[in-house]
Amino acid sequence: MDVGQMQRRLLDYTKSLFMEKGVLDGQFLQLQQLQDESNPDFVVEVVSLFFEDSERLLNDLTRALDQPNVDFKTVDSHVHQWKGSSSSIGASRVKNGCIAFRNFCEEQNIEACLRCLQQVKQEYYLVKNKLETLFRMEQQIVAAGGSIPVLELSF
Amino acid sequence: MSRFMRGGEDKAVNKDGRSKIRALVVDDSMVNRTIHHKLLQNLGIENQVVGNGKEAVDAHSSGNYFDLILMDMDMPVMNGIEATRRLRAMGVRSLIAGVTTRSLEQEKQEFMEAGLDDYQEKPLTAAKLVSIIHKINQSSSTPR
Numbered sequence: 396m397d398v399g400q401m402q403r404r405l406l407d408y409t410k411s412l413f414m415e416k417g418v419l420d421g422q423f424l425q426l427q428q429l430q431d432e433s434n435p436d437f438v439v440e441v442v443s444l445f446f447e448d449s450e451r452l453l454n455d456l457t458r459a460l461d462q463p464n465v466d467f468k469t470v471d472s473h474v475h476q477w478k479g480s481s482s483s484i485g486a487s488r489v490k491n492g493c494i495a496f497r498n499f500c501e502e503q504n505i506e507a508c509l510r511c512l513q514q515v516k517q518e519y520y521l522v523k524n525k526l527e528t529l530f531r532m533e534q535q536i537v538a539a540g541g542s543i544p545v546l547e548l549s550f
Numbered sequence: 551m552s553r554f555m556r557g558g559e560d561k562a563v564n565k566d567g568r569s570k571i572r573a574l575v576v577d578d579s580m581v582n583r584t585i586h587h588k589l590l591q592n593l594g595i596e597n598q599v600v601g602n603g604k605e606a607v608d609a610h611s612s613g614n615y616f617d618l619i620l621m622d623m624d625m626p627v628m629n630g631i632e633a634t635r636r637l638r639a640m641g642v643r644s645l646i647a648g649v650t651t652r653s654l655e656q657e658k659q660e661f662m663e664a665g666l667d668d669y670q671e672k673p674l675t676a677a678k679l680v681s682i683i684h685k686i687n688q689s690s691s692t693p694r
Contacts (some may be wrong), residue, residue, distance in 0.1 A: 422673045422675075424674050425673070425676070426585065428593060428676070429585070429588045429589065431592070434588065436587060440580060440584065441584050441585060442582050444581045444584060445581050448580070448581055448591075460681045471624070472624070475624060475651070476579065476624075479579055479581075479582065479651045479652060479672060480579055480581040480582070482672060482673050483579070483581050483582050483585055483653060483674075484581065485673075520685060
């Protein structure tokens with residue numbers, strides 16, 4: 396595959412991440428616009444921080460919901476953090492999952508909270524997988540001597 | 551009336567003509583601290599980052615001054631509401647903008663009443679940040 400084909404494939408793949416019910420929203424484009432020559436790995440760095448944050452929050456939530464007397468305030472606090480970081484990088488389905496999750500925390504509905512945890516976990520692993528694929532495709536283009544094409548989308 | 555201006559090298563200047571507006575980012579999330587730091591940096595704004603309200607208060611020791619403080623609400627040790635009250639009680643007149651994911655009017659009201667000059671819902675974008683910055687000169691001339 397030549398560089399041109401790789402670049403087209405990357406653009407098509409990136410577009411698919413934003414399509415209806417896609418895993419990303421416009422906030423991800425904001426991150427890409429912040430990346431420049433002084434910080435060429437900015438997006439990868441921020442997304443890596445999000446991954447670390449998410450793994451920690453997933454563990455904390457699993458533990459918190461496994462307690463004999465669930466402290467819903469603690470659960471809500473963790474979900475609020477996850478909502479914040481997912482929203483900041485544009486991981487819209489994780490964010491939306493957290494919004495639903497918080498509603499059930501307020502109701503102190505343990506069964507619904509456990510279902511939400513599984514849902515958000517699935518959405519997180521989905522966006523993680525897709526972003527790692529995206530970054531791999533970008534690395535392949537750079538390794539082949541090409542540049543990363545800029546996706547123009549309006550929201 | 552002097553307003554927020556951009557200097558010759560596309561760097562932000564404040565109303566006294568000092569180059570480089572100084573800002574403080576207060577957020578317990580490293581993801582948000584990193585993004586807000588870069589957003590400010592790209593606008594030519596020198597900035598420090600801290601992880602909670604107490605660190606924000608401590609950052610003002612020894613007469614340190616910031617033109618702009620981006621204050622998250624929910625933080626451990628000391629939250630944004632308490633930190634804003636403390637800073638105003640200390641006589642800090644910086645423009646303090648609450649930046650939070652909370653969207654209920656009641657929560658926003660409580661945060662504003664603590665002493666905010668502006669409030670923006672996360673996620674923060676370059677456009678939201680510019681609208682905050684335009685208030686810097688207006689806010690500093692308003693008596694408290």
